[in-house]
Amino acid sequence: MDNWTFGITMVVVGMGGTLLTLWILSVIMSVLKKAFPLKKEGEGK
Amino acid sequence: MLEAIGSGLYGLVAGFTNLHWSNPIMIIVGLCLLYLGIKKDFEPLLLVPIGFGCILVNIPLAGLMEEEGFLKIIYDAGIITELFPLLIFVGIGAMTDFGPLLENPKIFLLGAAGQFGIFLTLALALALGFTKLEAVSIGIIGACDGPTAIYVTSKYAPHLLGAVSVAAYSYMSLVPVIQPPIMRLFTSKEERLINMGTVKKSVSKTTKIVFPLVVTVIGGLIAPKGLPLLGTIMLGNLMKECGVVSRLAKASENEIANIVTLLLGISIGATMDGKVFLTPQTLIILGLGFLAICLDTACGVMFGKLMKVVTGGKVNPLIGAAGISAYPMSARVVQKEGQKYDKKNFLLMHAMGANTGGQVGSVMAAAVMLSVLKGMGVI
Numbered sequence: 001m002d003n004w005t006f007g008i009t010m011v012v013v014g015m016g017g018t019l020l021t022l023w024i025l026s027v028i029m030s031v032l033k034k035a036f037p038l039k040k041e042g043e044g045k
Numbered sequence: 046m047l048e049a050i051g052s053g054l055y056g057l058v059a060g061f062t063n064l065h066w067s068n069p070i071m072i073i074v075g076l077c078l079l080y081l082g083i084k085k086d087f088e089p090l091l092l093v094p095i096g097f098g099c100i101l102v103n104i105p106l107a108g109l110m111e112e113e114g115f116l117k118i119i120y121d122a123g124i125i126t127e128l129f130p131l132l133i134f135v136g137i138g139a140m141t142d143f144g145p146l147l148e149n150p151k152i153f154l155l156g157a158a159g160q161f162g163i164f165l166t167l168a169l170a171l172a173l174g175f176t177k178l179e180a181v182s183i184g185i186i187g188a189c190d191g192p193t194a195i196y197v198t199s200k201y202a203p204h205l206l207g208a209v210s211v212a213a214y215s216y217m218s219l220v221p222v223i224q225p226p227i228m229r230l231f232t233s234k235e236e237r238l239i240n241m242g243t244v245k246k247s248v249s250k251t252t253k254i255v256f257p258l259v260v261t262v263i264g265g266l267i268a269p270k271g272l273p274l275l276g277t278i279m280l281g282n283l284m285k286e287c288g289v290v291s292r293l294a295k296a297s298e299n300e301i302a303n304i305v306t307l308l309l310g311i312s313i314g315a316t317m318d319g320k321v322f323l324t325p326q327t328l329i330i331l332g333l334g335f336l337a338i339c340l341d342t343a344c345g346v347m348f349g350k351l352m353k354v355v356t357g358g359k360v361n362p363l364i365g366a367a368g369i370s371a372y373p374m375s376a377r378v379v380q381k382e383g384q385k386y387d388k389k390n391f392l393l394m395h396a397m398g399a400n401t402g403g404q405v406g407s408v409m410a411a412a413v414m415l416s417v418l419k420g421m422g423v424i
Contacts, residue, residue: 001421006177007168010417014164015157017413021267022157022406028259029150029252036251 063105067319075099075314078211087218090303091191091310095211098314109315116315119308124199124206129309130192131277136302137192137404138281139294141372143256145398146405147248151352152364152395156402158348159368160410162187162340166333167414173329177423178202181414183330186213187337188407189220190370195313196274197411201424207316208327212334220371223335224342224378228366231346236353237386239361244394250286257283264409270419271412278408341369345399364392367399370407376400 055062078096082089102110109116123129146152167184175183182202185194186209194213198206216223229237257279265272284294316322349365363383367375376396383392418424 001423003171003177006421006423007171007180009421010181010414011164011168013417014167014410014414015161017268017417018160018406018410019154019157021264021409021413022153022402024267025260025263025405026150026153028263029147029153029256032252032255032259033147033150033248036249036255038247038249 060104060106065105065320067323068103068105070323071103071317071319072100074317075103078314081215081218088214090306091214091313092218094307094310095214095314095317098311099317100314101311102315102318110318116312120312120315123305123308124195124312125203127196127199127273129305129312130196130199131273132301132305133192133309134274134277134408135281135297136299136305138257138278138283139285139298140302141278141282141285141401141404142397143282143401143405144246144248144253145244145394146401147252147256148244148246149395149398152398153402153405154352155345155348155365155368155399156404156406157368157410158365159341159345159370159399159403160188160406161344162337162342163410163414165340165344166337169336170333173333176202177418179205181418182209183333184337185209185411185414186216186330186334187341188370188411189213189217189338189341189375190404190407190411191217193274193370193407193411195309197415204321205326205330207313207318207322208330209334210313211317212331216334216338217371217374220338220369220374221378221381223338224366224375225382227339227342228346228363228379228382231343231350232362234386236350236362237383238390239353239358240387240390241359241361241364241392241395243391244398250288253286254283257286260405264412268409268412268416270415270424271408274408275412278404338369342366345369345403361390361392361395364396364399367396368403368406369400370403372400372404373397375403 075096078092081087082092108114163184167180170180170183178201182198185197198209261279264275345365345368349362352360367379379396380393383390
């Protein structure tokens with residue numbers, strides 16, 4: 001693979017992959033916050 | 046008899062006669078690093094052992110980096126095996142509070158934008174004639190994360206380790222100098238005045254415990270080659286948040302991190318032998334590393350502007366600059382910059398969220414990069 005193809009692939013897939021992964025994690029975190037709300041835990045105590 | 050005395054005397058001056066022209070220069074570089082660490086308080090925990098290691102390795106005939114030399118033993122044990130950066134990561138995880146990030150998960154995206162400089166610099170390094178794996182190691186300086194840079198470079202371009210790690214740690218310590226002009230360049234006064242309000246404490250302990258487990262499993266499945274980095278930082282964080290192994294968490298963030306930082310620093314310094322380090326290539330790497338951090342900051346701020354538009358003006362673009370991994374320094378820079386325009390604008394906790402997002406983002410970017418390289422058959 002030539003350097004040009006490699007560079008473009010890394011920029012596109014690397015930046016896109018990082019953004020996509022962190023977006024997935026942010027969605028999961030939002031779900032987690034709803035699944036385990038702070039109020040409910042407080043009431044449990 | 047006289048011949049023996051002459052030989053004995055020669056032994057006492059052999060260090061001087063074997064000095065390469067580059068050795069005195071590197072001893073001065075080591076002294077400069079010590080000065081920055083001791084006098085200017087720039088990352089002293091690292092710059093002091095790195096500076097001293099640099100001095101040690103540039104004294105000829107001591108053989109410290111030859112087989113059975115004590116620096117070589119430390120280097121082989123912790124850098125070649127990638128053990129030191131990973132142990133540091135356990136400590137970082139144990140020190141980091143992801144609470145502000147969990148309060149507003151959308152801010153996680155700023156942690157991704159703050160890594161774009163890695164990939165742009167990688168492309169530039171390729172254009173300047175570096176090999177693929179060298180370009181990867183140079184780009185990773187943009188993670189603004191010393192252990193990640195060391196992990197990747199020691200694995201794929203160990204001959205660049207000295208230059209890359211010095212660049213990574215030096216620029217991390219210079220974040221308060223590098224970032225503000227770029228933040229001002231890409232934002233208007235109105236944007237800098239946006240008040241994001243206070244951060245409500247709405248995250249349960251269960252969420253904080255589940256978070257490192259989810260990141261490890263999901264992140265590991267997406268980018269398995271980076272699992273050592275991701276797994277160790279999340280292990281440290283799990284130990285902190287679960288609250289039942291506080292002795293281990295405290296040991297990770299104190300004793301273990303301190304010992305490993307010392308050994309890591311001195312062995313990085315030991316890679317700075319003048320004959321290898323003083324090349325035009327090193328200067329180019331330092332320049333590219335600087336550019337990477339500037340690009341990270343610019344991309345983070347621009348993404349912050351995009352989030353401002355999407356949220357109808359609720360996000361202050363300045364917090365985008367904290368999407369890098371220099372924690373918590375970058376968040377403090379954002380707070381300071383915001384308060385220059387409005388003393389009552391407290392951006393710190395929002396910036397902390399972006400900053401911890403940047404920590405995970407830098408590790409994730411490295412993990413994605415390694416997995417893409419594996420996928421393309423480069424490694």
